[in-house]
Amino acid sequence: MTHRILILGGTTEARQLAGKLARRKDFSVTLSLAGRTESPVAQGVPVRVGGFGGAEGLAVYLSEEHVHLLIDATHPYAARMSANAAEAAQQTGVPIIALRRPGWEPVAGDRWTFVDGVAEAAKALGMAPRRVLLAIGRQEAGAFEAAPQHHYLIRSVDPVEPKLAVPDAVNLLARGPFPEADERALLEKHGIDAVVSKNSGGDATYGKLAAARALGIEVIIVRRPPLPDVPSAETVDQLAAKVDHLFDPVAERGV
Numbered sequence: 001m002t003h004r005i006l007i008l009g010g011t012t013e014a015r016q017l018a019g020k021l022a023r024r025k026d027f028s029v030t031l032s033l034a035g036r037t038e039s040p041v042a043q044g045v046p047v048r049v050g051g052f053g054g055a056e057g058l059a060v061y062l063s064e065e066h067v068h069l070l071i072d073a074t075h076p077y078a079a080r081m082s083a084n085a086a087e088a089a090q091q092t093g094v095p096i097i098a099l100r101r102p103g104w105e106p107v108a109g110d111r112w113t114f115v116d117g118v119a120e121a122a123k124a125l126g127m128a129p130r131r132v133l134l135a136i137g138r139q140e141a142g143a144f145e146a147a148p149q150h151h152y153l154i155r156s157v158d159p160v161e162p163k164l165a166v167p168d169a170v171n172l173l174a175r176g177p178f179p180e181a182d183e184r185a186l187l188e189k190h191g192i193d194a195v196v197s198k199n200s201g202g203d204a205t206y207g208k209l210a211a212a213r214a215l216g217i218e219v220i221i222v223r224r225p226p227l228p229d230v231p232s233a234e235t236v237d238q239l240a241a242k243v244d245h246l247f248d249p250v251a252e253r254g255v
């Protein structure tokens, strides 16, 4: 029997997981992307692109496509998609497993200020003009128009459009991973004195935090949004092992 697996992606781990699972001949893997990135990296497995139309739309998709397993491997800040995935899984009875990479924790020397969203991050920068690396992606950069006194270096995969309506903003287009040495050079070159970051976790984008620590720079960390309580794994390998177990021929016979 072929097991049909839908992976909700948009992350490096989702792509890695898809590649890993696709090696099994009895798995048919489809990766779903929101379609936000203009030129996404090649995924190596069949891809579908675009929203499903809420939890209802995803439930219809799961039924029509006879999906046996739903994997939520979206970014930890894609809270709506994760909520929809949990709801659609419940509606249809399709099992769900989420890939939840652990968040970062501060270590000695870090100067982190935690905030609950980008609006709060903009306030936390304070009144006095600062030179800020905005490393939160382009979708929510607009919140910083509320603090136009700062200089912004906005790093994103695709351009921020429309441009940020502040007097002093530069858009740097780049895709991670970002090693610490490069991040340090970037912070120094631009005279950055504050970094705004999500708590994405993982190694690929940790370099800016290590570099900020080394340079004594404050980091405003936007806390993770609440995510639904579903079975989860922390790494690609752990999740792949759970999938193997779920579709183990012995487990399937219920022995």
Ligand SMILES: NC(=O)c1ccc[n+]([C@@H]2O[C@H](COP(=O)([O-])OP(=O)(O)OC[C@H]3O[C@@H](n4cnc5c(N)ncnc54)[C@H](OP(=O)(O)O)[C@@H]3O)[C@@H](O)[C@H]2O)c1
Pocket: 008, 009, 010, 011, 032, 033, 034, 036, 049, 050, 051, 052, 053, 054, 055, 057, 058, 073, 074, 075, 077, 078, 079, 080, 081, 082, 084, 136, 137, 198
């Ligand atoms: N937010 C971030 O910081 C961040 C960072 C890196 C990568 N990403 C990736 O970028 C994508 C969009 O993130 P977001 O923050 O906009 O998510 P979101 O706010 O949770 O999702 C908004 C809507 O976009 C659609 N969508 C999101 N992910 C999808 C997927 N993998 N496949 C199909 N439709 C999807 C869904 O539309 P419908 O309701 O119509 O189904 C969803 O309701 C995700 O795939 C995420 O993994 C996000």
